[in-house]
Amino acid sequence: MAVDLYHGEPGSNSLKVLQAIHEKGVPFTSHYINLTKFEQHDPEYLRINPAGQVPTLVHDGRVLVESTVINEYIDDAFPGPPLKPADPYDQGLMRIWTKYVDEVFRPSLSFLAWHAVIPGLAGAMPEGAFEERLARIPLKEKRDKWALAASGGFTERELESWRHNLAEVTDRVEQALTGHNWLVADRFTLADIAVFAMAISMPRSHGHLWNAERTPHAMAWLERMKARPGVAAALAMPNHTSFARAEG
Ligand SMILES: N[C@@H](CCC(=O)N[C@@H](CS)C(=O)NCC(=O)O)C(=O)O
Known part of the structure; x- marks a missing residue:
């Protein structure tokens, strides 16, 4: 194998x-x-x-x-501990989280990060180098979004909607974890894995949303996740960049 x-x-x-x-x-x-x-x-x-x-x-x-x-x-x-709940309904709830991460949490986080970072990155490159890099991106949607971010072209309305999404995600996570150790079915699942992959950067990048006063349950869950041997091993994988754990 x-x-x-x-x-x-x-x-x-x-x-x-x-x-x-x-x-x-x-x-x-x-x-x-x-x-x-x-x-x-x-x-x-x-x-x-x-x-x-x-x-x-x-x-x-x-x-x-x-x-x-x-x-x-x-x-x-593969064999090993199951990462999905046994009950099909709970599996559905788990997939609502993973879908929400892919469709809302991850894009909102990424677009806001690109807005903050890409203009500086593009500006620091020699004439034409950024455009050359852009041309090599296979996905048109991604190419267009990066070009727009580089020109500072995201509208205030878009930025506001992504910020709103992050506040909503935060509240949903905090609510789900109030009285529960894990997001779904009182056990660790792929929902925790998916949300954690993005949420780990939130206290640093969006500390006004994720902090001990506003989201005590989400903050405690982050620590619970980090303490899991598998998650700790994942986090310990080589980290070659200064913006590792950032938004991809
Ligand atoms: N929908 C894809 C998205 C993958 C994705 O966006 N990966 C990012 C890193 S988190 C990436 O490869 N970024 C570099 C690029 O798009 O050029 C998935 O979930 O695997």
């Missing part, structure tokens, strides 16, 4: 899959893709993931992309 995982720093979607694979105890070969060097756009990597994104799982030569799909696959395909 050969399991190869292509991933970036232990943050965001890479952290999501690293947690699952470590929690499940699946032996795997780690292939680090340096996003700051745009290795995700190297032709060799594009052969396994044409979207030019991490993570990618290759199991006995079969390729799987999309972190949420990969995590369900890891849970189903």
Whole structure:
């Protein structure tokens, strides 16, 4: 059995899959893709993931992309502690969380981070270099969003809506964890894994939302997550950049 995982720093979607694979105890070969060097756009990597994104799982030569799909696959395909609740209804609740992370939490966090970081990044590059990098991004949607972020083109309305989403996510998590140790069915699941992958950066990047006074249960849960051996092993994966654990 050969399991190869292509991933970036232990943050965001890479952290999501690293947690699952470590929690499940699946032996795997780690292939680090340096996003700051745009290795995700190297032709060799594009052969396994044409979207030019991490993570990618290759199991006995079969390729799987999309972190949420990969995590369900890891849970189903390998022995080890189950990462889904047994009850189908609870599984549904778990998937509401993973979908919410993919559709709302992750994009809102990313777009706000790009707004803050990309103009400076682009400005610091030699003439034409940023455009050259942009041209290598396979996904048109991502290319357009980066170009817009670089020109400071996100509207105040968009920024406000992403900030609103982050406040809403925060409140939902705090509410779900009030009186509960885990997000779904009183047990650790892929919902905790998915939310944690993004939430770990919140006290630093959005400390006005995530802090001991405003979200005591969410803060305690972050510590509970970090104390899990599998999650700790994922977080201990090599961290090559200053903005590791950031928003991908
Ligand atoms: N929907 C994909 C999104 C993957 C994704 O956006 N990955 C980010 C890192 S968290 C990435 O590869 N960013 C670099 C790029 O898009 O060029 C998933 O969940 O796997």
